[in-house]
Amino acid sequence: MLKKTNPWLREANLIGGSWVAADDGAVIEVFNPATGEMIGTIPAVGRAEVKRAIDAANAAFPAWAAKTAAERAAILLKLAGLIRANLDALAELLTLEQGKPLAEARGEVGGSANYVQWFAEEARRVYGDTIPSPWADRRLMVTREPVGVVAAITPWNFPSSMISRKVAAALAAGCTVVVKPAELTPFSGLAWGVLAEEAGIPAGVVNIVTGHAPPIGDEFLENPLVRKITFTGSTAVGKMLAGRASAAMKRVSMELGGNAPFIVFDDADLDRAVTAAVQSKYRNSGQTCVCTNRFYVQAGVYDAFAEKFAAAVRDLKVGSGFEAGVVQGPLIDDRAVKKVESHVTDAVAKGATILTGGKRHALGHGFFEPTVLRDATPDMKISTDEVFGPVAPLFRFETEDEAVRLANATEYGLAGYFFTRDLSRAFRVGEKLKYGQIGINEGVITTEVAPFGGVKDSGVGREGSKYGLEDYLDIKYWCIGL
Numbered sequence: 001m002l003k004k005t006n007p008w009l010r011e012a013n014l015i016g017g018s019w020v021a022a023d024d025g026a027v028i029e030v031f032n033p034a035t036g037e038m039i040g041t042i043p044a045v046g047r048a049e050v051k052r053a054i055d056a057a058n059a060a061f062p063a064w065a066a067k068t069a070a071e072r073a074a075i076l077l078k079l080a081g082l083i084r085a086n087l088d089a090l091a092e093l094l095t096l097e098q099g100k101p102l103a104e105a106r107g108e109v110g111g112s113a114n115y116v117q118w119f120a121e122e123a124r125r126v127y128g129d130t131i132p133s134p135w136a137d138r139r140l141m142v143t144r145e146p147v148g149v150v151a152a153i154t155p156w157n158f159p160s161s162m163i164s165r166k167v168a169a170a171l172a173a174g175c176t177v178v179v180k181p182a183e184l185t186p187f188s189g190l191a192w193g194v195l196a197e198e199a200g201i202p203a204g205v206v207n208i209v210t211g212h213a214p215p216i217g218d219e220f221l222e223n224p225l226v227r228k229i230t231f232t233g234s235t236a237v238g239k240m241l242a243g244r245a246s247a248a249m250k251r252v253s254m255e256l257g258g259n260a261p262f263i264v265f266d267d268a269d270l271d272r273a274v275t276a277a278v279q280s281k282y283r284n285s286g287q288t289c290v291c292t293n294r295f296y297v298q299a300g301v302y303d304a305f306a307e308k309f310a311a312a313v314r315d316l317k318v319g320s321g322f323e324a325g326v327v328q329g330p331l332i333d334d335r336a337v338k339k340v341e342s343h344v345t346d347a348v349a350k351g352a353t354i355l356t357g358g359k360r361h362a363l364g365h366g367f368f369e370p371t372v373l374r375d376a377t378p379d380m381k382i383s384t385d386e387v388f389g390p391v392a393p394l395f396r397f398e399t400e401d402e403a404v405r406l407a408n409a410t411e412y413g414l415a416g417y418f419f420t421r422d423l424s425r426a427f428r429v430g431e432k433l434k435y436g437q438i439g440i441n442e443g444v445i446t447t448e449v450a451p452f453g454g455v456k457d458s459g460v461g462r463e464g465s466k467y468g469l470e471d472y473l474d475i476k477y478w479c480i481g482l
């Protein structure tokens with residue numbers, strides 16, 4: 001029913017200002033993860049269509065870059081207003097294709113608008129420099145210029161905000177874009193294109209293509225007109241893209257996988273830690289890159305925390321994202337459920353005890369019971385692999401140094417969290433944790449005004465904040481002889 005009533009659902013691609021099908025008419029079906037029902041179809045385009053999209057972006061680049069920052073900002077502010085004005089319908093579309101509870105979808109769409117507004121404001125602060133010249137007869141300065149055509153690839157877990165976080169920054173800088181949303185959740189991204197047109201973004205500035213990822217990626221990587229690849233997704237795909245992009249001397253931004261630790265020290269406010277633990281672990285049913293993956297609890301409060309945390313998790317209502325009171329929707333697909341099952345099975349086989357949950361929910365489809373495991377150990381898969389689901393393993397530790405060592409024992413470095421009321425410990429531990437983002441006594445820290453990104457295998461570059469624009473700008477040095 002929603003398909004017919006949702007004004008933002010588009011089953012076409014946006015190329016050069018036209019909404020088109022694949023040249024051969026091929027499509028991919030898109031399913032509701034809560035019911036298994038087909039929502040609609042999207043074009044499965046090939047390299048020829050993607051090349052046309054890149055050509056359109058290239059043709060549109062000079063005029064878009066030539067607009068003043070204030071002109072670009074005015075259009076982006078209008079886009080932010082349109083997203084907010086249509087928040088309910090956009091959130092419904094997001095829940096339909098991704099499954100998250102409507103309240104979370106509304107939060108994501110609101111955040112999507114916030115990123116657009118933020119970069120509209122930042123567009124007018126792309127400053128340069130003058131440099132004291134070592135020559136009496138020359139003047140030196142630095143300007144910053146848009147890199148050009150940007151290829152953006154986004155994941156299924158945040159199909160609206162991940163587009164805004166990339167595309168708004170690129171547009172603010174004066175770049176033009178070809179976006180490939182995830183084939184599992186394409187409609188929020190396509191809706192973004194409809195809104196962009198309504199906001200007055202000229203034809204060819206924003207292009208959106210859908211289909212099987214490898215051929216689209218190949219065109220992005222091999223077409224010399226693409227000057228930058230910005231990617232959010234798994235570390236494995238990110239490393240492949242970054243390697244091939246670097247070989248072609250394209251700029252890259254990589255927002256990749258995580259394995260977040262959540263440390264609870266003996267002196268923590270336990271109730272505050274439990275509330276934050278639920279937020280950090282079970283947001284989007286555990287399907288966020290900054291969800292806690294490992295809970296390290298100091299021996300003195302281990303049993304008390306485990307009991308309080310498990311009790312809070314038992315209260316989480318599982319169901320359709322459209323149902324009132326539901327805070328846990330389905331996982332994106334059966335492959336995701338199977339991965340979560342394998343982590344629980346492995347942990348129990350190696351000595352973990354299930355305090356709550358532990359199996360597929362009776363609702364079937366993508367639903368999995370919110371789960372807490374105690375007596376987890378570092379040899380378990382869930383310690384080294386990103387579970388990307390609603391499972392919380394509790395590890396015990398004795399000393400601060402042991403906690404820091406365990407927390408850093410991963411190739412990832414996106415986000416980490418810890419709870420203490422000791423100010424000296426906050427700085428000691430915060431400085432030792434090797435992560436791009438840390439939360440102290442907080443479990444959800446993302447905001448458009450702060451830099452989002454990781455170190456090590458969690459990627460390179462930052463999104464949001466004043467730093468987010470840098471990834472779409474090149475520096476030019478001017479030496480002017482008088």
Ligand SMILES: NC(=O)c1ccc[n+]([C@@H]2O[C@H](COP(=O)([O-])OP(=O)(O)OC[C@H]3O[C@@H](n4cnc5c(N)ncnc54)[C@H](O)[C@@H]3O)[C@@H](O)[C@H]2O)c1
Pocket residue numbers: 153154155156157158180181182183213214216217218232233234235237238254255256257258288289290386388414459
């Ligand atoms: N750091 C962040 O901000 C962030 C945000 C969301 C998700 N993630 C990570 O993403 C992973 C889960 O998301 P996912 O399953 O969608 O990841 P994924 O890497 O499978 O897919 C991400 C995107 O890449 C595309 N893709 C896949 N193979 C490609 C190829 N060969 N060429 C071009 N594009 C290709 C997909 O179609 C999708 O659009 C997790 O590891 C999560 O931590 C990170």
Ligand SMILES: O=C[C@H](O)CS(=O)(=O)O
Pocket residue numbers: 157158287288289290446452
């Ligand atoms: O998982 C990906 C998102 O980046 C999480 S957040 O909403 O930005 O915190």
